[in-house]
Amino acid sequence: MSGAPRILLCAGHEPTGRAGLLADVAVVRALGGAPVAVPSAQTAQGRSTFLYLPTPARVLRAQVTAALELGPLHAVKLGQVPGPALLAALRETLEGVDAWWVVDPVVRTSRGEALSKLTRRHYLSLAGPKVALTPNLDEAAWLLGGGEVHTVEEAREAGRALVAHGFGAVLVKGGHRATGAVDVLCLPGRELVLEGERLERSPERRGSGCRLASALAVELGRGKAPGVAARRAKVAVTRYLRTGRD
Numbered sequence: 001m002s003g004a005p006r007i008l009l010c011a012g013h014e015p016t017g018r019a020g021l022l023a024d025v026a027v028v029r030a031l032g033g034a035p036v037a038v039p040s041a042q043t044a045q046g047r048s049t050f051l052y053l054p055t056p057a058r059v060l061r062a063q064v065t066a067a068l069e070l071g072p073l074h075a076v077k078l079g080q081v082p083g084p085a086l087l088a089a090l091r092e093t094l095e096g097v098d099a100w101w102v103v104d105p106v107v108r109t110s111r112g113e114a115l116s117k118l119t120r121r122h123y124l125s126l127a128g129p130k131v132a133l134t135p136n137l138d139e140a141a142w143l144l145g146g147g148e149v150h151t152v153e154e155a156r157e158a159g160r161a162l163v164a165h166g167f168g169a170v171l172v173k174g175g176h177r178a179t180g181a182v183d184v185l186c187l188p189g190r191e192l193v194l195e196g197e198r199l200e201r202s203p204e205r206r207g208s209g210c211r212l213a214s215a216l217a218v219e220l221g222r223g224k225a226p227g228v229a230a231r232r233a234k235v236a237v238t239r240y241l242r243t244g245r246d
Contacts, residue, residue, distance in 0.1 A: 004034040005221030006071055008064065009214065010090060011079030011106075012052060012115065013039040024077060024214040030245075031236060033218040036067045041082050041115075050113050054082035057089040064093040075221030077102045077214050083117040100168075100220040101131045104213040105139045120145065127166035132226065134213045135162075136173045152182050152193065159186030169226040171216065173209055185230045192227050194234050212237045 007028050014020035021037055028035040038060060043052040067073070076099055081087050105123050107116045120143050123133070135142075137149045140158040149158045155172040162170040163186045174182045181196040215236040219229030239245070 004032055005074035005218055006034045006036060007214070007217050007221050008036045008038065008067060008073045008076045008094075009079075009217075010038045010040050010060070010064075010077070010081070011210065012041040012043045012082075014043050014045055016045075019045075019210050020079060023210045024079065027211045027214045027236060027240070028218055031215060031218045033221065036073065038063045038067070040080050040086055043080075043115075045109065045113075050109070052080075052082065052115060054086060057085045060086055061089045061093050064090065068093075068097070073097055073099050075100045075102065075217040077104070077217040079104050079210055079213070080106045080115045081118055082115070084122060087118060087122060099130070100217065101126065101128075102134060102213050102217040102220065103131060104134045104209060105143060106209075107139070107142070124165050129166070129168040131167050132169040132171065132216060132220065133162055133167050134171045134173060134209070134216065136209060140172050152184060155182075155184040156186065156191055156193075159184050159191065162186070163188055169230075171212075171230055173212060183230070183234060185227060187226055192230070194230060196234060196238060208237050208241060211240055 009021060009024040011021040011024055014022065017023055017026065021039055025035045025037050039055055041052045041054045044050065076094060103126055107118060108114055123143060137155065141147050141149045144158055144161055149155055155174060159170040159172045170186045172184045183194040185192040185194060212233050215233035216229050219232045
């Protein structure tokens, strides 16, 4: 495609921009995309303070409808979706839009606070040939109903199992693995192992998972194949972890 890909970003608004919607917007802009930012929730996430308040479904529906009136969408990225009503509003409003969806199944913060009432069944119901799922190791295990995913081979198996549900791509993020940041991209009929070194990062450099999913959405929105898009997204996140800049 010519021009900047227009990416719908639906995620929680975390005011510092360390993660969530502001982090998504930053990486989309850095990669030359045009972000359309729709907050799914207002959040407060400090050292001891935690709260989130979902956006009313009618407000979210109106914001997405208005965005569609102003131009086409080339990809959709979902982060925090607090509950089924918001998910239903998104699906109804975006029905007929021919674009990749990148779904980051964010249900808890890194400290374990709940961010969503969606169940694994809600996420699995989103499966489709142009839907990319980006779980981390714990989220992949949860989506499959339990167990643990630690090794690269276990990530492969989890990705294959999720692709079998009908997803067009599953990127199992390995950044939490102690032995190296190796991600596994599973596609129908094949897998790619995306090698990467584990980088020490300062505490304020959060949101690497948000950024990876958003970068993937930009590249898919450009028309890149999933394998190429995933490699470029990983480069973008590695740059952020090294430099603190998107």
